[in-house]
Amino acid sequence: MQSESSPALAGPGSASSAPLPFRELYENYFAFTWRSLRYLGVPEAQLDDAVQDLWIAAHRRLPDFQGRSDIKTWLFGIAINLQRNLHRRARRAVSVPLPSVLESSVGDPLLEREGQEAWVLVQKFVASLDDVRRAIFVASLLEGLSPAETAEATGLDVPTIYHRVRSLRQSFRQWAAAHRDEP
Amino acid sequence: MSEEEALWADELLARVRGAVEPHSEDAARNLSRIEARLGAGALEPSSEAEGGAISTHDASEPPVPTPSATRPSMADPGEPASRQGPALGALANAGARIDASSVSTRWGGLASPLRFGLVLAFGLVTGVVGYLIGRTETQHEARENTHPSRVTSGVDPASERIPSASASSVSASSASSSRAPAATAQPDDSAARTLADTSRESSSGSSSSSAIGKARVARRAKRPASSSGSGAAAAMPAAPAASTAESDAFDLREALELLRRAEAALRRADGLQARMWLDDLDRRAPAQLLLEERLVTRTLAECTLGDVAAARQTLRQLEQANPESIYRARLEGSCVAGLVPHR
Numbered sequence: 001m002q003s004e005s006s007p008a009l010a011g012p013g014s015a016s017s018a019p020l021p022f023r024e025l026y027e028n029y030f031a032f033t034w035r036s037l038r039y040l041g042v043p044e045a046q047l048d049d050a051v052q053d054l055w056i057a058a059h060r061r062l063p064d065f066q067g068r069s070d071i072k073t074w075l076f077g078i079a080i081n082l083q084r085n086l087h088r089r090a091r092r093a094v095s096v097p098l099p100s101v102l103e104s105s106v107g108d109p110l111l112e113r114e115g116q117e118a119w120v121l122v123q124k125f126v127a128s129l130d131d132v133r134r135a136i137f138v139a140s141l142l143e144g145l146s147p148a149e150t151a152e153a154t155g156l157d158v159p160t161i162y163h164r165v166r167s168l169r170q171s172f173r174q175w176a177a178a179h180r181d182e183p
Numbered sequence: 184m185s186e187e188e189a190l191w192a193d194e195l196l197a198r199v200r201g202a203v204e205p206h207s208e209d210a211a212r213n214l215s216r217i218e219a220r221l222g223a224g225a226l227e228p229s230s231e232a233e234g235g236a237i238s239t240h241d242a243s244e245p246p247v248p249t250p251s252a253t254r255p256s257m258a259d260p261g262e263p264a265s266r267q268g269p270a271l272g273a274l275a276n277a278g279a280r281i282d283a284s285s286v287s288t289r290w291g292g293l294a295s296p297l298r299f300g301l302v303l304a305f306g307l308v309t310g311v312v313g314y315l316i317g318r319t320e321t322q323h324e325a326r327e328n329t330h331p332s333r334v335t336s337g338v339d340p341a342s343e344r345i346p347s348a349s350a351s352s353v354s355a356s357s358a359s360s361s362r363a364p365a366a367t368a369q370p371d372d373s374a375a376r377t378l379a380d381t382s383r384e385s386s387s388g389s390s391s392s393s394a395i396g397k398a399r400v401a402r403r404a405k406r407p408a409s410s411s412g413s414g415a416a417a418a419m420p421a422a423p424a425a426s427t428a429e430s431d432a433f434d435l436r437e438a439l440e441l442l443r444r445a446e447a448a449l450r451r452a453d454g455l456q457a458r459m460w461l462d463d464l465d466r467r468a469p470a471q472l473l474l475e476e477r478l479v480t481r482t483l484a485e486c487t488l489g490d491v492a493a494a495r496q497t498l499r500q501l502e503q504a505n506p507e508s509i510y511r512a513r514l515e516g517s518c519v520a521g522l523v524p525h526r
Contacts, residue, residue, distance in 0.1 A: 026214060028466070031459050034205040048209075052217050059221060115202020118195045141196055144437060169192075176192035177185075 022059055025071065030055075032143070033075055039138040040083040041127060050086060054078050069152045073145065076153040080135050087131075125175050132156075133168060140165045141172070201444060207455035438468045445480050454487030475501060479510040486518035494519050 033054050034047070042050045057078050065074060122142075126134055132154065139150040140161070147161045154161070445460035461481050464473075478501040485494035498519045501508055514520060 023214075026217075027210070027459065028462055030210045030213070031205055031456065032463075034209060035203050038203055048213055048216070051209075051213050052220060055213070055217050056220060059217070115198045118198035119202055122195060122199045142200060144200075144440070172196075173189045173192040176195055177188040180188070180191065 022062065025058070025062075026055060029072065029075055032072060033079060036076055036079045036138060036143060037083060039126065039142050040079060040134060041123070042083055042086060046086060050082055054082050057082070070149055073149045073153040076135075076139060076143070076145070076149075080131075080153065084131055121176065121179060124179070125172055128175075129168075133164065136161060136164050137168050137172070141169065200440065201447060204444065204448070204456065207453050210455070210459075435472065438464060438473050441468075442473060442476055442480060445484065449480065449483055449487060452487055454484045457481075457484035457487065474504050475508045475510050478504060479508070479513050482514060482519060483517055489518075491518050495522060498522055 030051075034051055037047060037050045037054065038044075054075070058075060061078075065071075069077075126137060129137060135154050136150055136156075139145040139153055140147070145153065147158050147165065150156075150165075151158045151161045156164075441460050441464040445457040445464070448454075448456035448460060457480065461477060461484060464477060478497055482494045482497045482501065485491075485497060494517070498514065501511075
């Protein structure tokens with residue numbers, strides 16, 4: 001069993017200046033980054049590439065990681081940037097059809113049936129949000145990051161996060177109630 | 184909106200949380216591709232021992248976002264200016280990678296003494312600003328600590344270490360916004376308690392608008408106690424003060440969720456995934472929270488991975504934690520079944 005103080009959190013400024021072991025980091029946070037990119041709307045066809053880009057960026061920036069923030073929020077920050085770039089590129093590329101947020105989940109063997117139905121609905125809502133709100137929704141309501149962590153990952157301050165999470169939850173409830181009977 | 188509808192929305196989120204997960208082969212497949220893209224030996228321990236500073240990478244690699252150039256401000260134009268904070272922390276870490284070559288090119292035209300002077304001046308200004316901010320915060324904290332309403336009494340140490348049952352009972356999807364005030368509320372602080380109660384009410388979705396109203400009232404009641412100042416700082420909600428303690432809190436609900444994911448992975452015979460979830464749980468949760476359940480699940484995960492030695496070691500930890508554990512029955516039929524004493 002691992003100790004609570006993860007070596008991955010040891011930055012240059014901390015007591016232990018041991019280097020961050022990339023493999024351990026990858027093993028511990030791969031699922032988190034995969035889910036985050038998926039939640040943020042990266043289509044499944046691009047998911048592998050996006051995850052690899054994220055971890056290559058993380059590998060390159062690891063020496064610069066100063067341990068001022070949690071490693072999870074740091075990775076989520078990279079995921080936000082990556083998703084935004086992908087989204088922008090997809091909008092520019094006329095020949096490439098815009099990624100459908102639904103096509104990727106249909107028939108996905110990973111998803112259990114109930115979860116899959118829920119995911120189809122939630123994806124619709126997530127796709128209707130702007131970049132900032134999508135990031136907050138994913139970080140706070142799907143990944144369960146704390147308001148402080150969400151604030152760090154998005155660059156907003158904590159009161160704003162509280163305010164927006166409350167508003168997002170309310171919007172989602174209304175939206176879900178309106179779409180409840182959809183197949 | 185009825186309570187049932189609100190609960191259904193929360194249920195939707197909970198289902199999604201358990202459903203969107205990668206396969207273990209996704210991790211392995213992507214790791215091998217990452218290695219291939221970084222170049223042979225890039226992830227070897229020798230290079231990691233140098234801080235992972237890999238200078239060579241595949242030229243065909245797609246451009247990785249350089250946030251300083253590509254990332255627009257995350258600030259919402261509709262948000263009041265006083266509520267928009269600077270992009271600190273993770274974004275600074277994730278984004279602020281200064282390209283040394285571009286810096287030297289941009290500043291190359293200046294004479295060395297002038298460059299040195301500029302750097303020195305910048306350092307001095309930064310230091311002074313940092314000192315002033317630190318001093319202001321220290322004074323603010325001192326004021327808060329000396330106020331009678333901040334003195335705690337009769338606080339159960341366990342409830343400080345682990346969020347209280349009432350904090351844990353907050354519904355699944357409301358963790359982020361409502362957990363913090365509840366978890367950090369002091370027993371003798373009626374305003375904070377009211378805020379926690381109203382947060383719980385709003386999380387259940389029964390009367391969210393009235394709950395928000397009550398929370399505002401509670402905040403107003405708390406404000407004079409926490410600060411005698413006025414203006415933007417006083418208008419801030421209690422959340423920032425609570426956030427530091429809150430970020431450390433890890434309630435039972437979250438632990439159960441991670442444990443449930445690990446068990447779901449086990450049912451798929453995905454030991455690696457199960458172990459990842461358990462590692463996540465170990466890292467984030469207090470050591471004693473659901474200890475027996477974690478150890479049993481880890482033992483089974485290690486059995487699934489064929490790591491019998493590790494499974495035995497985990498079983499020993501379980502025996503040490505509680506020799507009479509009711510969960511030992513779950514290990515019957517596992518790779519350590521012969522070691523489980525029958526009582």
